[in-house]
Amino acid sequence: MxxxxxxxxxxxxxxxxxxxxxxxxxxxxxxxxxxxxxxxxxxxxxxxxxxxxxxxxxxxxxxTLSAFFSEPLPDEAPVVYRAGELVELADGEALSYRQVGRNLDGSAMMILHERYAPGADTGDSPYHHTGEEGGVVVAGRLELTVDGEARILEKGDAYYFDSRRPHGMRNPFDEVCEVVSVASPPTF
Missing domain, CATH: 1.10.260.40 (lambda repressor-like DNA-binding domains)
Structure with missing residues (x-):
């Protein structure tokens, strides 16, 4: 066969x-x-x-994005994920969402290492979904818009909000921005 x-x-x-x-x-x-x-x-x-x-x-x-880009979890998921084992959920060039873990079906949270190249954004229109999300800018600067209000976050700044509120992120700056974020439940 x-x-x-x-x-x-x-x-x-x-x-x-x-x-x-x-x-x-x-x-x-x-x-x-x-x-x-x-x-x-x-x-x-x-x-x-x-x-x-x-x-x-x-x-x-x-x-979900997580299920779409991931393979099923083994019977026992690993505790440590090396940098090369993170699952890329975006294009990996202008915008990178690298997920900790594989398929998160049934999981309570999602952890992402996000990278926004200069000029990158999450899309033309704001999105919303059930849950909560938060993150910390670990490099560069990020423009976060929630409910139509834009705020600039710098290295060390953090955010946390109800994901049902319309939101989007972009990097209008000249340097790369990196964020470590969590969403609960996993909605990608």
Whole structure:
């Protein structure tokens, strides 16, 4: 019997997940609010979506960013994760969300090491989700917008808020910004 290789790119994973749910690209577009052209480009690895766009598509498919990019947990999860073992949830270039742990289904929290290149942001429109999140800026500066109010955080500054409030983050500065954050429950 011939084995079919597991999808390796985000586009291939998305297409496999969509087909697993027996959805056309147009139906997934209708359910997610993301254009069918964008979904087609993502599936062909010709477009790297914003986190908020990918989250909308994955919500329509009943999964999270964490589950989408991770492999299932082994029977006993490790206690220590080396830098190379963190799971990248974003493009890894302009925006990097490196998750501690693998698939977090059933977990109470999510820990991320975030990196925002100069000019990077979390998307054009603010997003919101159930839960709470907090973080500490460990390098550079970050513009955090919650409920339409923008605040500049510098190294050592922290934030904590109810994630149901519309929010977004961006780095309009010339230096890279790094943040260590926690979300509870895991919503990516």
């Amino acid at each position: 011939t084995e079919i290789a597991a999808p390796t790119s985000a586009g291939q994973r998305l297409k496999a997940l969509r087909l697993e749910h027996n959805l056309s690209i147009r139906e997934l577009a209708r359910r997610s609010g993301i254009s069918h052209v964008s979904i087609s480009l993502i599936e062909r690895d010709r477009h790297s979506p914003s986190i908020s766009s990918l989250k909308s598509v994955l919500d329509a498919l009943g999964t």
